[in-house]
Amino acid sequence: MFKLKDLRTINIQHYYNKLLEQSGKTPDTIRFINKVIKCSLNKSKKENYINQNYCDNVTLPKLVSKQEVEIFTIEEQKKFICSLVDNRYSSLYILVLATGLRMGEVLALKWSDIDFKKCVLKVHSSIKRVNIQGNIEGNKTEVIVQ
Known part of the structure; x- marks a missing residue:
């Protein structure tokens, strides 16, 4: 914990790195936290509590591109349904397939x-x-x- 007057960019950077590596937070979460802290520090700068916003020079983690979801073709759906003969969960699988x-x-x-x-x-x-x-x-x- 730091007092506002003692806060520096390196402290924020270490905090983000720790969240990412030790707490398992996602890059999206780190970026959201940065927005909140940055807004707070902008207000503190405007009110002359600090001289600069220490979030300005922080290196944020790169966003991970999300994988495109692959869906079954009509033919694959038919094969899947045919494979469910005598499967006790067939109704469940068909419900999920039909409704998403x-x-x-x-x-x-x-x-x-x-x-x-x-x-x-x-x-x-x-x-x-x-x-x-x-x-x-x-x-x-x-x-x-x-």
């Missing part, structure tokens, strides 16, 4: 979420695994299954 739901959304489904007459499946929540407990989080997606 995430696994947490599928696992949070209840029978009351399905309206068979209207052919509508409502997704109200998602399950995320946090430590060993499953937490259900609100979600406002509505998916129509035909």
